[in-house]
Amino acid sequence: MRADARRNYDHVLAVARTVLTEQGADASLRDVARRADVGLGTLYRHFPTREALLEALLRTSFDKLAAEAAELELSSSPRPALVAWLRDCVAFTHEYRGVISPMVAAIEEPESALHASCVTMRAAGTRLLSRAQNAGVARSDIDGVDLFALIAALAWLNDQPSTAPRACHLMDVIADAILTGPVRDDDDVAPSPPPTGQSPRG
CATH class of the missing domain: 1.10.357.10 (Tetracycline Repressor, domain 2)
Known part of the structure; x- marks a missing residue:
């Protein structure tokens, strides 16, 4: 994984950790993408x-x-x-x-x-x-x-x-x-x- 892709992956994962801690395992993935400031497609590329x-x-x-x-x-x-x-x-x-x-x-x-x-x-x-x-x-x-x-x-x-x-x-x-x-x-x-x-x- 390229360095910029890794940074993006780590950022999305960090935001997801915060959202799921707040909302539980059923948290909205759309909310994760929004708060990470990435498109839903980007989120699904990292986590299908x-x-x-x-x-x-x-x-x-x-x-x-x-x-x-x-x-x-x-x-x-x-x-x-x-x-x-x-x-x-x-x-x-x-x-x-x-x-x-x-x-x-x-x-x-x-x-x-x-x-x-x-x-x-x-x-x-x-x-x-x-x-x-x-x-x-x-x-x-x-x-x-x-x-x-x-x-x-x-x-x-x-x-x-x-x-x-x-x-x-x-x-x-x-x-x-x-x-x-x-x-x-x-x-x-x-x-x-x-x-x-x-x-x-x-």
């Missing part, structure tokens, strides 16, 4: 579909979560490693309201621009879950698909005004439901902090 734009925006976060999972496998015991990754994964979905819906759809659609990144992220979580199961600290009747579904459910709950204040408490409930066996000293996991001005039970 909404999924392609989301993939460009989310790629760094997906890669970071996959890398974090690999690091946690080496640096933490199975129970806290799984819980820490699960919390960070749910927190990531809060960046853009409604992003979990296209992520779930992309898992089942190999042609989606988001598919490969979502599958990689799910695989990273599956490895942490399997490690915890092999250590006897996570229930054995769930798999990576279930874990991704729980992340999606928690993300959806956080998107709803009526349940968002209880998101941290519900995260703890889900984590407790996944884990099994007594907590050992090296398995200590601090509870997730409540949102500002909220108690864990909302």
Whole structure:
């Protein structure tokens, strides 16, 4: 990509990040083009579909979560490693309201621009879950698909005004439901902090 084309691409992407942060994953692409001061055709040349734009925006976060999972496998015991990754994964979905819906759809659609990144992220979580199961600290009747579904459910709950204040408490409930066996000293996991001005039970 030529230097001027790269600058234009980066500018559109930066504006898109601002618009989607403000409006959520369903933000108008026409609004993105208008605020970036480019034609809609220019936007579509860079990002042919909404999924392609989301993939460009989310790629760094997906890669970071996959890398974090690999690091946690080496640096933490199975129970806290799984819980820490699960919390960070749910927190990531809060960046853009409604992003979990296209992520779930992309898992089942190999042609989606988001598919490969979502599958990689799910695989990273599956490895942490399997490690915890092999250590006897996570229930054995769930798999990576279930874990991704729980992340999606928690993300959806956080998107709803009526349940968002209880998101941290519900995260703890889900984590407790996944884990099994007594907590050992090296398995200590601090509870997730409540949102500002909220108690864990909302």
